[in-house]
Amino acid sequence: MKATYKKYILDFKAPSGTSRGIMTQKETWFLILEQNEKFGIGECGILRGLSVDDVSGYEAKLAWACENIRLGQEELYSQLLDFPSIQFGLEQAFLSLQAENPFHLFPSRFTQNETPIPINGLIWMGDEAFMLDQLEQKLESGFRCIKMKIGAIDFAKEVAILKSIRKKFSVNEIELRVDANGAFAPDEALGKLHQLSEFHIHSIEQPIKPRNWQVMAQLCERTPLPIALDEELIGIFNVMEKERMLQTIRPQYIILKPSLIGGFKGSSEWINMAESEQISWWITSALESNIGLNAIAQWTYSLQTSMPQGLGTGSLYTNNFDSPLEVANGKLYYRSAKNWKTNLIKDLCI
Numbered sequence: 001m002k003a004t005y006k007k008y009i010l011d012f013k014a015p016s017g018t019s020r021g022i023m024t025q026k027e028t029w030f031l032i033l034e035q036n037e038k039f040g041i042g043e044c045g046i047l048r049g050l051s052v053d054d055v056s057g058y059e060a061k062l063a064w065a066c067e068n069i070r071l072g073q074e075e076l077y078s079q080l081l082d083f084p085s086i087q088f089g090l091e092q093a094f095l096s097l098q099a100e101n102p103f104h105l106f107p108s109r110f111t112q113n114e115t116p117i118p119i120n121g122l123i124w125m126g127d128e129a130f131m132l133d134q135l136e137q138k139l140e141s142g143f144r145c146i147k148m149k150i151g152a153i154d155f156a157k158e159v160a161i162l163k164s165i166r167k168k169f170s171v172n173e174i175e176l177r178v179d180a181n182g183a184f185a186p187d188e189a190l191g192k193l194h195q196l197s198e199f200h201i202h203s204i205e206q207p208i209k210p211r212n213w214q215v216m217a218q219l220c221e222r223t224p225l226p227i228a229l230d231e232e233l234i235g236i237f238n239v240m241e242k243e244r245m246l247q248t249i250r251p252q253y254i255i256l257k258p259s260l261i262g263g264f265k266g267s268s269e270w271i272n273m274a275e276s277e278q279i280s281w282w283i284t285s286a287l288e289s290n291i292g293l294n295a296i297a298q299w300t301y302s303l304q305t306s307m308p309q310g311l312g313t314g315s316l317y318t319n320n321f322d323s324p325l326e327v328a329n330g331k332l333y334y335r336s337a338k339n340w341k342t343n344l345i346k347d348l349c350i
Helices: 058-067 073-079 084-098 128-140 155-168 186-197 213-222 239-249 263-276 290-302 344-349
Strands: 002-018 021-035 038-045 121-123 145-149 175-179 203-205 227-229 253-256 280-283 325-328 331-334
Touching (some): 002 058, 021 058, 021 084, 038 290, 084 263, 084 290, 128 145, 128 155, 145 155, 155 175, 155 186, 213 227, 239 263, 280 290, 290 325, 290 331
Parallel strands (some): 121 145, 175 203, 227 253, 253 280
Antiparallel strands (some): 002 021, 021 038, 325 331
């Protein structure tokens, strides 16, 4: 078996804002396996400033994984604990290599019968006019679950936007989710949650920065709207530490991004622990290309959850890979009539 890797830079169609700053590009890496004239591919997606494996030795670790591919998936996974995105890339690549179709990692009604996955429409941070314009576009596209990034512009303006949405659309018409990316100060968070609750918000992601377990636990106990943990899961690898975090904070939801928490194996571990604590969950992509998004979507469908998922990020880039993935009427489809870019894996091997 031969293993290689290649860096790829994804270019955003428009600058995309979060409370951590504006993004115009997204760096990603591909792992390619070759054996008996077959190919397998996996995406190692890192988010600068967020991924725990955003370290100077990242490429060297990728090279090490390729040089030691003979160790096999399980052994490599166990030795890459501090590099969850590489763990995920390896999972995908091995599944891809073993599959009849290298892009059908989890064959199902999603890939074979165009049964869709409901997803949320994502509204990026910006000025009020920009955010409202995005909202109109999402509603015209058929989304009925909207996720809005908050925490970067004036909070009063964000509240005004939510108020205007609720004036036009009831809870039965639009489900609203907000994502603060840890932007709220701990001493202001509860007050802001009360303000947001007036608009019948489904949930808020990560209201304060991670690693403030006691403060977050108090928020989750007193909150007027459900809290979902996102960044809080990143960098916790030990099973007992995962259990301790969930039992201490007791959130209403957790959000799973396979690239950031150890792929399908790491995500499944979180799901099993959360369900044992009566904590709900959903899956979100982490700005991967269509290669990583395809893997996450197929795995998500296999979990048979009806809640809208966070998988609508494939159309963000000017240079993404042509694929059967398509968003329509607030759902993600795998269109059987469409094909992956010709010779995609071979092109990446060059």
